[in-house]
Amino acid sequence: MSALRSKGTLATATWIGVAAMAIWTLAPIAVMVFTSLKPRDEVFAIPPTLFPDTWTLQNYVEVFTNSSMPRAFVNSILAAAFVTLMTLILCTSAGYALARFRFRSARPIALFILLGQMVPITVLLLPLYEMIGEMRLQDSVVGLAIAHLVITVPLVTWMIRNQIASIPIELEEAVLMDGGSRLDAVTYVTLPVAAPGIAAAGMYVPPVMARVRARVGADLVRDRADRARRAHRVRLRVPRRLGLDDGGVGRPDGPRGDRLHHPAEVLRPRSGQRRGQGLTAPMSTRRVMSMPATPWLGVNYWSRAGGPRMWVDYDAETVAEELDTLVEHGLNTTRSFFFWPDFMPEPGRIDEAKVKAFLQFLDQHAERGLGTIPTFLVGHMSGENWDPSWRGGRDLYTDVWLVGRQSWFIREMVERIGGHEAVVGWLVSNEMPIYGRPETRGGPEDREAVSAWAELMVSAVRAGGGTQPVSLGDGAWGIEVTGADNGFHIRDIAPLVDFLGPHVYRMEDDQSRQFLTAAFICHLLDFADRPVVLEEFGVTSAYVSDVNAAHYYRQVLHSSLLAGARGWLAWNNTDYGHIADQDPYRHHAFELYFGLTDSDGRPKPALRELRDFARVLEAVDVAALRRPASDAALVVSSYLEQRHPLTPAADGPFVFRSLRQAWIAAWEADVPLDLVRERDGIVDGHRLYLVPSTKALLAPTWTRLEELAAGGATVYVSYCSGEHSWQRGPWWAEMNRIFGVEHQLRYGLVEPVSGEVELTVAQPFGDLAAGERLAFTAAGTENSCSYLPVRPVDAEVLLTDAEGRPALLRRRVGQGFMVLGTYPVEHFAAMTPGVNPEDTARIYRALAAEAGVRPAATVRDPLLHAETLEHPDGARFLWVVSQHADAVVADVEIAGELADAVSGEPVEPGRVALDAFGVRVLRVTGER
Secondary structure, eight states, X not given: OHHHHHHHHHHHHHHHHHHXXXXXXXXXXXXXXXXXXXXXXXXXXXXXXXXXXXXXXXXXXXXXXXXXXHHHHHHHHHHHHHHHHHHHHHHHHHHHHHHHOOOTTHHHHHHHHHHGGGSOHHHHHHHHHHHHHHTTOTTSHHHHHHHHHHHHHHHHHHHHHHHHHTSOHHHHHHHHHTTOOHHHHIIIIIHHHHHHHHHHXXXXXXXXXXXXXXXXXXXXXHHHHHHHHHTTTSOOXXXXXXXXXXXXXXXXXXXXXXXXXXXXXXXOOOOOOOSSSOOSOOSOOOOOOOOOSSOEEEEEOOOTTTGGGTTTTOOHHHHHHHHHHHHHTTOOEEEEEEEHHHHOSBTTXXXXXXXXXXXXXXXXXXXXXXXXXXXXXXXXXXXXXXXXTXXXXXXXXXXXXXXXXXXXXXXXXXXXXXXOTTBOOEEEESSHHHHHSTTTOOOGGGHHHHHHHHHHHHHHHHHTTOOSOEEOOSOSOOHHHHSSOOSOOHHHHGGGOSOBOOEEOOOOSSHHHHHHHHHHHHHHGGGGOSOBOBOEEOOOTTTSOHHHHHHHHHHHHHHHHHTTOOEEEEEOSBOOGGGTTSTTTTTOGGGGGOXXXXXXXXXXXHHHHHHHHHHHHHHHTGGGOBOOOOSEEEEEOGGGTOOOTTOOTTHHHHHHHHHHHHHHHHHHTTOOEEEEEGGGOOOSOOSEEEEEEESBOOHHHHHHHHHHHHTTOEEXXXXXXXXXXXXXXXXOSSHHHHHTEEEOOOTTOOEEOOSEEEEEEOSOBTTBOTTOEEEEEOOSOTTTSEEOOEEESSOXXXXXXXXXXXXXXXXXXXXXXXXEESSOHHHHHHTSTTOOSOTHHHHHHHHHHHHTOOOSEEOSOTTEEEEEEEOTTSOEEEEEEEOOSSOEEEOOEESSEEEETTTOOEEOTTOEEEOTTOEEEEEEESOO
């Protein structure tokens, strides 16, 4: 009886143990099943519940209709079937040969195959990726299968070899003795006997594939953890070739999917040379995507049927009309926008109806031969910021979960549309400094977070399979351009992107500054070794007449081309008069009228300017054009882009204003310039260096400038005490010795000037005759509106002021000259409304003549500009740009014969006719 009780107790304990194990095993599965049947709000409810309050199958519907799961499932089946089949075919053949044939290297080969299993899987990934890339099989089932074959074939070969070796060879010999062939023996004896073992080996293949993915995922997770730990010590770096993207589905602690990146194929690197001469090494050695052979010329696009909300009720007919208008005017590109709150209504869900509308939009582009550049994170537009309802005030740059959601959105959208032929590029955001920091536009404290955010967003594009050029859409408002630090440093961003896209809407107080600032900004970006696309520019008809808007477009298009831009996207395609009650137009009424067509689709004169510009681009083959080597350089002070210790932030914008005015003066003098940055080292190779209205350079730079002069260059530096009172005075090293003067400054005081400043030529200088007078208007702050009192020691005086004091002095240094300007004439002009043209251009023309700078073309009128571009094959084109408000005839000094680049009609060099604010582009043939 006791034995029976013991036996019953043991059975009960066994069943309890089995039940516990079953619960332990099945409970997580039950939780998963019940969770999948809950609505989304119940999934994240606190406290959590096991059973749903409301049962739903919507999650399954979304998985199988609004996700890539079905495609991934089919791909997995195809890959597994292909790998299994090929593994069995290859391994059975190899295994039989190793088991049955006797040759000298059979055993070493078998051991070598087995030895391959000792190599960690992750070590094989990069060689496999390179091999598959060479075969152009990336992002394909075949490529994936080949990668797995490398892992499965060695082990399965060894398994089948052992299976066949265990079959008595006498069975095959019996077939041969009966007159059968080796093939008969294998087919009718060996394979049937070995079939169970071969089948077992085949069943082994799919688990091996699963383990490969799990092992890779584990290694990558470990790698990411190591990187995260190092991020406490160094700035976050994300692997470009391999990495993980957030696979979570809508919550900060959501599951993460191990996703192997498939980076886009990178094409040939761009040249590291600057315009004209090769000045410095490339800023980054990262290979970048090639830009299109035909430059982008187009518009930023919202349809007049809906504006930013056009995707809610997509009007294909209106869109077709608008695209037809663009094509009729020679445009080839639009920049399009995913209105973020509409496209991503929940943290882990894409609105597939909006995607369907966008795909129709892409099809309409392809039908017309147009391309488009989608923009992902559109939370700012035309004077208003819009957030997805689920953002919850999280920081766009530093909140890890929100950064993951942005990355997920980008990757998912690229996966959906990236293979469409109409997609020609990508932009991460629209003016992110305004969206991310609406009150401050960003600051130096954001730099590290912004750089890490940018790298993650660009990586998301590549992870989604995007192979087109990508940029940030931030406006290129970094400190290297504006002098104001918004955290978006061009030097951090340029290595990540394939092109830079300035946005220029500045309202100036001078006509020349209004026309030329966009070109100057494009030229300032030259140091970054990336193509420049003028991504946004334009004017509203609320502020400017249609005729003057056309003048503005003409001037900006051609001047920016001369400054190096190779893409143009106007803001924007249409007016929005029919949706004036819709935000942001309701409260920013001027935003209604930036269009190149009016609210009914009728073209404005500015659109016809784009049409004419398109004809010029085609006639001159603009993608192949380059500037000839320049003999003159404008020195960009490091105080523009660096906050040296205890230096005021105001120094940066001050440098920008002086540089821009100097650039305009050189434009008026027809002296083409290279820009050389103090931070990168001032290279030699120029005859003339301009250092305008300068308060500070680094101490070693003064030694470098003297070295350049000793080597034969002319170095011009004009003095300015700076706009603020903090340590006002020259931060110059060895000023007296280098310039051959003794300054007469008094501590803490400036020598103020006011009114008109008249300078007289003391001795012939360039094309300035003795006795000629130059006039300037003193302007600036109480600190900067001043001059530098000096006494010449071994310097000669070239210009004097009305009181006979030296205004321009020159000292010979070796084979060249150091030239000192005691008046900040560039700063004076920069602070004076309506000042251009002004006489700084005459000083620059004289300096160029003295230095031996010989422009290829010139016009004596400062309101006319002449400049040439050339092809590598020697073809030359001349631009003549007028800022006259009336029609004029330009007398161009150039060697060679001229003909209109578009029409081919001959043009006399001394009789180049231009309309008001006109531009002529001429082909130059004959003498150089």
